Amino acid sequence: MGYNAVMADVLSYRAYVMAMERVEQRLRKVTAALDAAGVRYAVIGGNAVAVWVSKADPAATRTTKDVDLLVNQTDLPQIRTAIEGLGFQYQDLRRISLFIDPDEPSRMSGVHLIWAGKKVRPSYLHEAPTIDEAVFDPEGFWVLDLAALVRMKLTSFRDMDRVHIADLLRVGMIDDAVLRLLPIDLHERLDSIKQSIDDV
Numbered sequence: 001m002g003y004n005a006v007m008a009d010v011l012s013y014r015a016y017v018m019a020m021e022r023v024e025q026r027l028r029k030v031t032a033a034l035d036a037a038g039v040r041y042a043v044i045g046g047n048a049v050a051v052w053v054s055k056a057d058p059a060a061t062r063t064t065k066d067v068d069l070l071v072n073q074t075d076l077p078q079i080r081t082a083i084e085g086l087g088f089q090y091q092d093l094r095r096i097s098l099f100i101d102p103d104e105p106s107r108m109s110g111v112h113l114i115w116a117g118k119k120v121r122p123s124y125l126h127e128a129p130t131i132d133e134a135v136f137d138p139e140g141f142w143v144l145d146l147a148a149l150v151r152m153k154l155t156s157f158r159d160m161d162r163v164h165i166a167d168l169l170r171v172g173m174i175d176d177a178v179l180r181l182l183p184i185d186l187h188e189r190l191d192s193i194k195q196s197i198d199d200v
Contacts (some may be wrong), residue, residue, distance in 0.1 A: 023047075023109070026101055027067045030083055030111050031141040034069075037082040042070040042134035042144040044114060044152065049164040051143050056171035062163070065109050070144060072131055073115040083111065095120065125185055126155045147181040150174060154186040165193050 027047055034041050043051070046064025054061050071079055076097070080090055088099035088111065099111040114120060117130045129148035137143045142153070150168065153161040168174050174190070182190065 022104060023067065024062060026109075026111065028106075028141070029086060030067060030069070030088075030099075033086055034079065035141070037078055039075050039078050039082060040072065040131045040134070040142070041079075042116075042129070042131060042142050043137075044068045044144045044149065045112075046160070046164065048143050048149050048193040049153075049167060051137055051139065052146050052149065052173055053171050056173055060079050060171050062167060065135070067111045068114060069088070069111065070116050070128060070131065071112050073118065076113075096124045102180060121154065124155050126151065126183060128152060146173060147178045150178055150190075151182060151186060154182070154189045157189055162193055162196075165190065166197055169194060169197060 026087075027043065031041065031043065042048075044131065045066070045068030046062065047067060050061040050064070050143060053165040083099045084090060087102045089102070089105075091098050091100060091107075091110075097113040098107060101106065101111070101114075114128050117127050119127050129144060129152055133145045133148035135145050153165050165174070179187075179190075
C-alpha cells in the first residue's frame with residue numbers, strides 16, 4: 001500500500017473517531033441539560049444498545065450517528081427550552097420531533113425525540129415504553145431498561161433494529177429474565193433473528 005493510500009486511511013479513521021466523539025459529546029450535553037431542567041428522559045436507539053452491549057463486551061459496541069431520546073410529549077415545552085438553550089434548532093416532522101446541532105446541521109446527526117407510551121407508527125404492535133422503564137447508568141445519564149429496549153427494538157423491527165438485537169444476543173444480554181418480560185407476540189421475531197445468527 002502506497003503512502004497516499006496509507007494517509008487516506010489514517011485521515012478517514014481520524015474523521016470517523018471525531019464523528020463518534022461528537023455523538024458522545026452531543027449525548028452528554030443534551031442529557032445534562034435535561035437533568036438540570038428536571039426533565040425525565042431515557043436514552044434509546046443505538047446509544048442505549050451500546051450501553052448494554054458494553055456491559056458484556058465493550059469491544060462489541062456499534063457506533064451510531066444520532067441521539068435518540070424517549071420523553072413524555074407533555075414535557076416538550078421544557079425540553080425545547082433546555083435543548084434550544086444549547087443552540088439546537090427544533091424541527092417538528094411528520095412522525096418525530098428533532099433538534100439540529102448547530103455544529104453538525106444534519107437531520108441524520110440530530111437529537112430525535114420519541115413519545116413515551118405512544119405508538120411510533122400506527123401499525124406497530126406495541127406502544128413505546130414509558131419513562132418509568134428508564135434506569136440510571138453509571139455513565140451519568142438515564143437509559144432505557146434492557147427488557148424495554150429489546151421490546152422496543154422488536155416492535156420497530158427495521159434492519160438496524162434487527163442488527164441491534166443480534167448484537168445483544170451475541171454477547172448474551174438477552175437472557176431468561178428479559179424473555180419473561182417480552183410479549184408473546186414478539187418471541188417469533190426474536191426467534192427469527194436467533195435463527196439468522198445460527199445460520200451464519
